Amino acid sequence: MTEGVTLKKYRFDRNQLVIPYLIYLLLFVVMPLLVVIYYGFTDDKGRISFANFAAFFTNSKMMGTLVYSLIIAITVTVICLLLAYPVAYILAKGEYARKHAFLMVFVLPMWINFTLRITALKEILTLLEGNLAYHPFMNTVICMVYDFLPFMIMPLFNSLTKLDQSMIEAGYDLGASFKQVLFKIILPLSVPGIISGVTMVFLPAMTNYVVLDMIYNSTYIMGSLIGSYFNSYDWNNGSIISAILLMLIGLVTIFTDKILSRNENREVRI
Amino acid sequence: MRKYGQHTIIWIVLAFMYLPILILTFYSFTSSTMIGSVREFSVDNYITLFTEPALRSMMFGTVSLAIMVAMLSVLLGSMGAIGAFYSKKGMRRTVEFINEVPVVNADVVTGFSVCIFMIVLLHMDKDTYIPLVIAQTALCTPFVYLSVLPRLKQMDDSLYEAALDLGCTPAQALWKVVIPQIRPGIVSGFMTAITLSLDDYFIATYTKPATFDTISTYVVNATRGAQTNIKTALWALSAVMFVIVVAVVTVANIKSNNTAEEVRI
Numbered sequence: 001m002t003e004g005v006t007l008k009k010y011r012f013d014r015n016q017l018v019i020p021y022l023i024y025l026l027l028f029v030v031m032p033l034l035v036v037i038y039y040g041f042t043d044d045k046g047r048i049s050f051a052n053f054a055a056f057f058t059n060s061k062m063m064g065t066l067v068y069s070l071i072i073a074i075t076v077t078v079i080c081l082l083l084a085y086p087v088a089y090i091l092a093k094g095e096y097a098r099k100h101a102f103l104m105v106f107v108l109p110m111w112i113n114f115t116l117r118i119t120a121l122k123e124i125l126t127l128l129e130g131n132l133a134y135h136p137f138m139n140t141v142i143c144m145v146y147d148f149l150p151f152m153i154m155p156l157f158n159s160l161t162k163l164d165q166s167m168i169e170a171g172y173d174l175g176a177s178f179k180q181v182l183f184k185i186i187l188p189l190s191v192p193g194i195i196s197g198v199t200m201v202f203l204p205a206m207t208n209y210v211v212l213d214m215i216y217n218s219t220y221i222m223g224s225l226i227g228s229y230f231n232s233y234d235w236n237n238g239s240i241i242s243a244i245l246l247m248l249i250g251l252v253t254i255f256t257d258k259i260l261s262r263n264e265n266r267e268v269r270i
Numbered sequence: 271m272r273k274y275g276q277h278t279i280i281w282i283v284l285a286f287m288y289l290p291i292l293i294l295t296f297y298s299f300t301s302s303t304m305i306g307s308v309r310e311f312s313v314d315n316y317i318t319l320f321t322e323p324a325l326r327s328m329m330f331g332t333v334s335l336a337i338m339v340a341m342l343s344v345l346l347g348s349m350g351a352i353g354a355f356y357s358k359k360g361m362r363r364t365v366e367f368i369n370e371v372p373v374v375n376a377d378v379v380t381g382f383s384v385c386i387f388m389i390v391l392l393h394m395d396k397d398t399y400i401p402l403v404i405a406q407t408a409l410c411t412p413f414v415y416l417s418v419l420p421r422l423k424q425m426d427d428s429l430y431e432a433a434l435d436l437g438c439t440p441a442q443a444l445w446k447v448v449i450p451q452i453r454p455g456i457v458s459g460f461m462t463a464i465t466l467s468l469d470d471y472f473i474a475t476y477t478k479p480a481t482f483d484t485i486s487t488y489v490v491n492a493t494r495g496a497q498t499n500i501k502t503a504l505w506a507l508s509a510v511m512f513v514i515v516v517a518v519v520t521v522a523n524i525k526s527n528n529t530a531e532e533v534r535i
Binding site: 015030106112209249 | 346486493
C-alpha cells in the first residue's frame with residue numbers, strides 16, 4: 001500500500017534539475033535577443049520596418065565604422081596570434097609540472113580588471129608618446145593586444161600541449177626541415193586552438209569600445225555605435241547594430257564549426 | 271627556467287604584460303601624479319583608497335555584487351549541468367546550444383539586449399539592482415555549466431546507482447555522492463564567475479542603477495577627468511588587485527599540485 005502511495009507522489013529525478021536553468025536561459029538569454037531583433041526591425045511606432053537595416057548598409061559613415069572595426073579586429077588578432085603562438089609552443093614543449101605553472105604566469109593578467117590594466121598601459125603610453133590622440137589606430141591596437149593576449153595564449157597552449165610529439169619526431173626522422181614540420185604537422189594539428197583563440201579575440205576587438213574611450217580615442221568601432229545609441233535612448237538603431245553583430249557572430253560560429261569538423265575528419269584519416 | 275630563458279620572445283611578451291602594472295605599482299607608492307616624475311615615498315594613495323567614501327562604497331559594491339552573482343550562477347549552472355547531463359539528447363543539445371550564446375556573444379550585445387528587454391520593454395526599475403544581477407548571472411552561469419560538465423563526464427556513475435541500491439533517495443545520493451565528485455568543477459566555476467563579474471563593464475553600464483558603480487564603470491568615469499588624488503588612488507587599487515590575483519593563483523596552484531590534479535583554469 002505504501003508503495004502505491006509513493007508511486008503516485010511526485011518523484012524527484014536528476015534530470016529535473018535542468019528545468020530552472022532552462023527557464024532562466026529562455027527568459028534572460030533567448031528572450032532579450034528576440035526582443036532586440038524585434039526592436040531592430042521595427043520603427044519608433046512599433047511597425048515592422050527594414051528602414052534601420054537598410055540605413056546601416058547605405059550610410060557611408062556606418063559602413064566606414066564597420067570596415068574600420070574589421071581592420072582593427074584583424075590587426076589585433078594577427079598580432080596576438082604572432083605573439084601568442086611561439087609563447088604557447090615553447091610553454092607546451094616544457095615538462096608537465098612546470099609548464100602549467102608557467103602558463104599561469106602568462107594568463108594571470110587576465111584576472112586583473114581590464115580597465116585597471118588599460119589604465120596602467122595608458123600611463124606608460126602617455127609617458128612615451130605625450131599626446132595619445134596623435135596615433136589613435138596604433139594605440140588602440142596596442143591596448144587591445146595587451147588586453148586580449150592571454151585569451152589567445154590559453155587555447156593555443158591547450159591545443160599544442162595535446163599535440164603528439166611522436167608525429168613531430170617522425171617528421172624529422174623522415175627528413176623534414178623545421179619549416180616543413182611547422183607548416184605540415186604543428187600548424188595543421190593546432191587549428192582547433194587557433195580557431196578558438198581567434199574567436200576569443202576577434203569579436204571583443206570589434207566591440208570593446210571602452211578601450212578606445214579610455215585612451216581618449218574619438219574613432220568609432222561597432223561597439224561604440226551601440227554605446228552612443230544607448231546614450232541617446234535610440235533603442236531601434238541600437239538594436240539593429242546589435243542584430244547585425246549577432247548575425248556576424250552567427251556567421252563566424254557556423255564558419256568555425258565547419259573548419260573544426262573538417263579538421264576532425266582529417267585527423268581521423270591520418 | 272634556463273630552458274625558457276633562451277627564448278627572447280618569452281621575455282618580450284612577459285615584459286609587455288607585466289611592466290605596465292609593475293611600474294604603476296611602483297609609482298603608487300610615491301606622491302607622483304604622473305609616471306616618469308620621481309617624488310618621495312608615500313602611502314597616501316593607499317590611505318585615500320581605503321578612506322574615501324566613494325572608493326570604499328564602489329569596492330564594497332563590486333565585491334558584494336560579484337559574490338552574489340557567483341553564488342546564483344553556481345546554483346543555476348551546477349543544477350543545469352547535472353540536469354542536462356542526465357536528460358535526453360534533445361534537451362541536452364538545446365541547453366548546450368543556448369548555453370553557448372552568452373559565451374560567444376559580445377558583452378555589449380548581451381548587456382544591451384537585457385537592457386532593451388527588462389528596462390525598455392518591461393519598464394523594470396534599474397534601481398532595484400534586479401536587471402543588473404539577472405544580466406550578470408546570465409553572463410556567468412554558462413561558464414559554471416562549462417566547468418562542471420567535464421567533471422560529470424569523468425564521474426563513475428555506478429557510485430550513484432550503488433547509493434540508490436543501498437537505500438539513498440535520489441536527492442540524498444545527489445548531495446552525498448554526485449556533488450562531492452564534481453566539487454572541483456563547482457569551485458572553478460565559482461572563481462570564473464567572480465572574475466567575470468569583477469571584470470564586467472558593458473553589462474553593468476547597460477543595467478546598473480545610475481548611482482551605483484562597479485570597479486570598471488568607476489575607472490572608466492575617472493579617466494574622463496577625475497580629481498588627481500582619485501586617479502592615483504586607482505593606481506593603488508591596481509596594485510592591490512595584482513597582489514590578490516597573484517596570491518590566489520599561487521595558492522590554487524600549490525593546492526592543485528598537492529592533490530596531484532591537473533591544473534585547471
